[in-house]
Amino acid sequence: MRVNFVLSEVATGLRRNVTMTVAMILTTAISLGLMGTGLLIAGMISDMKEIYYDKVQVSIFLADGVTEEQRASVEGQLVQLQDEGEVKAFLYESKEQAYERFQEQFSQQPDLVQNTPPDALPESFRVELVNPERYDVIAAEFPDGVDGVDQVRDEGDFLDRLFSLLNGARNATIAVAVVQALAALLLISNTIQLAAFNRRNETNIMRLVGASRWYTQLPFILEAALAGLIGALLAIGGLVLTKLLFVDKALAGPIKAGIIPPVDWAEIAFISPIIAAAGVGLAATAAYVTLRLYVRL
Amino acid sequence: MIELQHVTKLYPASARPALDDVSTEIDKGEFVFLIGSSGSGKSTFLRLLLKEDDPTTGTVVVNGKTLHTMSKWAVPKLRRTMGCVFQDFRLLRNRTVEQNVAFALEVINKPQRTIKRVVPEVLEMVGLEGKAGRLPGELSGGEQQRVAIARAFVNRPLVLLADEPTGNLDPETSEGIMLLLERINRTGTTVIMATHDYHIVDSMRRRVIELNGGVITRDQSRGVYGVGR
Incomplete structure (x- = not known):
């Protein structure tokens, strides 16, 4: 596989529809950011349960x-x-x-x-x-x-009510994340169709001269995966900022008093790879399925 | 080399078959004209050979391989043994002559060394050695078709399929293209050319397969375009 060829195709593809790429990255970032928030709340809930129920x-x-x-x-x-x-x-x-x-x-x-x-x-x-x-x-x-x-x-009765409230917050966050993820997937699918249309001359020739499916599809899949990765990095950045600017500042009092557990860097470090993998994986899968369903290569 | 056995192709949008129980054989090294009016099934014939489509019924065999039992992953391998030339050239406008030809080899993972060696060779063969660095837009129609032929031939295919290769060219230019196709045929490559150009068919006197409404109405070695035209 000629790495240079594939990479230059990816770069051209992303540059050619900048607006779609940006939209794709942003929706992915929001979706993943909310997913990360949901995971953090879930972690917080289990920490609080340990603090209180014990x-x-x-x-x-x-x-x-x-x-x-x-x-x-x-x-x-x-x-x-x-x-x-x-x-x-x-x-x-x-x-x-x-x-x-x-x-x-x-x-x-x-x-x-x-x-x-x-x-x-x-x-x-x-x-x-x-x-x-x-x-x-x-x-x-x-x-x-x-x-x-x-x-x-x-x-425990009071705690149950408190936790059902927190669980509700977590579920709502994850629900919005899922809806956003759906929007992100559709945008990815759309962008890939557009990219495939833009490059139809190249892919037609590749098909006729007998380039393997992988060779033809890989640039598109990498394009989506790269956008997913950038989205994930933005989402992780968003979580870091949320910790620094919101959790650590606005919630400093209750955290000190031991009422709310703090959000540790370790937790963010733990969910970051999950978010990155989800972003890359979902984007690449969406691209692959799109190519399979809609694009003749 | 190429064999069609009772091949029928129905397209969902049309009640009449594009090919109707077509059987024929083409040997290695033959030069075959595929003639017939528009909609007679010429393009379908070529598409089936490339496995761009599967026949509705019947068997297509190319290089000893039965196409409809071939797995999807083997199709690229099949196409590497075939070159294609079209009426509209289908060159990449933003790549030079040299890059257009090299593209066909790059995307099937040929080593850079081989590409550097064979691309100038084939450009010389089609008579474009001085224009390697030009863009397609800077070339005449005949020259563009030569680039397309160079690209189709650079991987030394067993079969060259040409769909109206002279359809956009004037008679003199067409003659040059035909000389080139003949030369390629002499290297042992089977050439199958769909055409409307009766001057060419009549002057070359090669095998002619005439399709009419999806049926082979004539198959003649050293044939002419047609009588009573």
Whole structure:
């Protein structure tokens, strides 16, 4: 295979329909950028799940006037549940500890901290279940308002709602990415048809003198693949900028507080080759299929 | 060398077959005129030999290979043994004479060394050694057709197919082109030429296959264009 010949054909092809090439690169870039964003959100969600679900799953808040005995009885019941294999671990949190944690969590909002008296937060048992779905068992064991128990709350329920919101965001991003990818594929197909039409004299002669199919098709496929690669590089650049300008700046507070996990360079480095491979692969496949279906070579 | 057995070709758009139960044989080294009015099936005949199309029924054999059982990947190999010349020359306007001829070899992966050697040889043979660096637009019609013939012949094909090669040329120029085709034929290359040009057919006295409505109505060695014209 004459590399020079193929490369010069690719360059001519891309130059000859600059506008289509630019459109093809941009739609590919947007599609891949959104796909990358979707992947990053997915990674973020699983990081957040680790952060949150690993912590308390069920909180048993004790009433203000709880007695020593009632507290010991609740603890006794929890130990029993632990023996029965329902509870994995639990810890007691006094009013003081609760206030400390509150201060830490809301360090970004000093007003809120100042306006909360230290004894406003209830003492509680924070319970980790063996199976987080078995919240009902705990709720039945400790009825609200009985024996010094004020309220049993399933923290997982709140988290589930939070995560369904994040999952929705991820799915929406990926859905838009798919629609964009479709547009990109159609544009690639169109560009390749145009390129094939522009070069019909050459390809006709190549066909008649017995050039192999590969030799005839390769310039077109490489043309698309190159555009896909440029699109992917733009998309990766976009992700890097998003991290630097948006995630690292606008979300600096919540990230520091540990509410949102940061976007690591490692994650971007991990998804970049995926994006590049997807861009090159999709473009090349679209070109190949187009040549197969619409273009006589 | 070339054999057609009961070949019928139907195009979907037309009720009448382009070729209707055509059988014939052409030997190696023959010079054959394919004549007949427009729409008589001449071009279809040539297309089937190149496997640009498959016959609806019947068998086409070229160089001992049955074309319709040939895999798609083997078609380029078949075409490397055949050269094609057309009425409209089909040269690449943005490449020089030399580059046009070299193109045919480059795209089938001939080594650069071979290309450097054989392109000047074939240009000399067609009488264009002084015009290697010209663009097709700077040449006369006859010269352009010589470039096209050089390109078709440069890979030494077993068969040269010429579809109205003199259709756009004046009689004197046509004569030069015919001398060139004869010379190529003398190297052992089979030449099949579709034409309307009765002067040429009558003066050359070679084998004539006449097609009429997709049927061979005459096959005559040392024939003329036709009587009662």
